[in-house]
């Protein structure tokens with residue numbers, strides 16, 4: 001195990017890196033962030049920052065020389081940079097795992113090859129591929145194979161004509177067409193795997209999106225016991241098959257018959273796992289630090305019910321002149337835990353923070369979340 005006081009590196013400077021830094025520092029480690037923005041959420045919290053692009057070979061070498069292990073906080077970090085780092089220090093997750101999660105084509109092939117349940121899909125790399133698309137894929141969602149997030153790079157299509165137009169609008173980049181799943185619920189599961197193969201899984205959380213962006217996470221998910229256990233088992237199977245080291249999130253659809261379909265994976269802590277800070281024995285960020293440090297994995301048990309409300313920049317613009325939301329009123333609520341990410345400028349759809357509402361019973365946590373939404377004027 002790395003001695004406390006050692007330096008841990010983080011590629012990426014967003015809110016996930018900020019919460020990782022807080023957790024790593026609580027265990028006595030020092031954190032060096034590499035980010036193009038010297039005053040981003042993670043850079044503000046880190047012990048030091050290298051201000052550089054993620055593909056700056058010199059900066060990556062400097063990071064590798066100064067830390068004892070390195071992690072990443074977003075999946076679009078260049079896989080070559082992770083490879084470069086892996087030659088210098090333990091790098092978790094590996095470039096090979098991240099590369100699969102970065103490309104929906106590789107991701108789907110990995111799921112199919114490993115017997116993980118996925119919905120109907122087809123890879124579309126050229127106009128010619130559209131001609132052979134079966135009717136069972138309509139209505140569907142066309143997604144760019146790479147660089148999509150929060151519903152970006154996606155278009156709903158009802159028929160081949162709309163598909164052709166949508167593919168042209170995506171400038172003909174490689175895509176995946178998925179049949180629209182009539183899901184009962186969207187859930188996700190966080191799972192951790194250490195370098196020695198040890199694994200832990202958190203409870204299943206239920207996610208509600210608005211406009212393609214996560215709005216609410218409800219824990220435990222209101223699904224059957226069988227489905228809950230199956231989702232956890234699937235996540236454990238997935239990280240082992242991927243030979244993954246780190247924290248990973250699996251996003252799933254629950255079908256009307258109670259079955260599960262894997263949507264996608266995120267090779268890092270996840271927005272739907274922020275509740276683990278207050279509501280689990282070990283948070284996703286502490287686990288990430290433990291894995292980097294080669295420490296034993298922590299317990300993932302839920303200690304209380306939780307509902308997380310995302311705070312987007314939109315709430316700053318609810319009145320005619322942009323203004324700060326009613327933080328005083330919110331902080332007066334027992335059980336409402338506010339996290340703000342230190343972003344200087346609020347913009348619509350920008351993730352500015354979140355509030356985790358905790359209570360002994362889920363109904364109470366849900367009522368508290370309603371109150372939080374009223375105070376913040378979240379529709």
Ligand code: AMP
Pocket residue numbers: 119141148149150151152178179180181182183186209212251263264
């Ligand atoms: P993704 O970026 O793939 O997570 O998609 C963003 C959101 O779009 C998901 O959380 C779902 O709400 C919705 N979505 C994505 N794929 C599908 C699908 N095949 N069927 C129905 N809804 C979907």
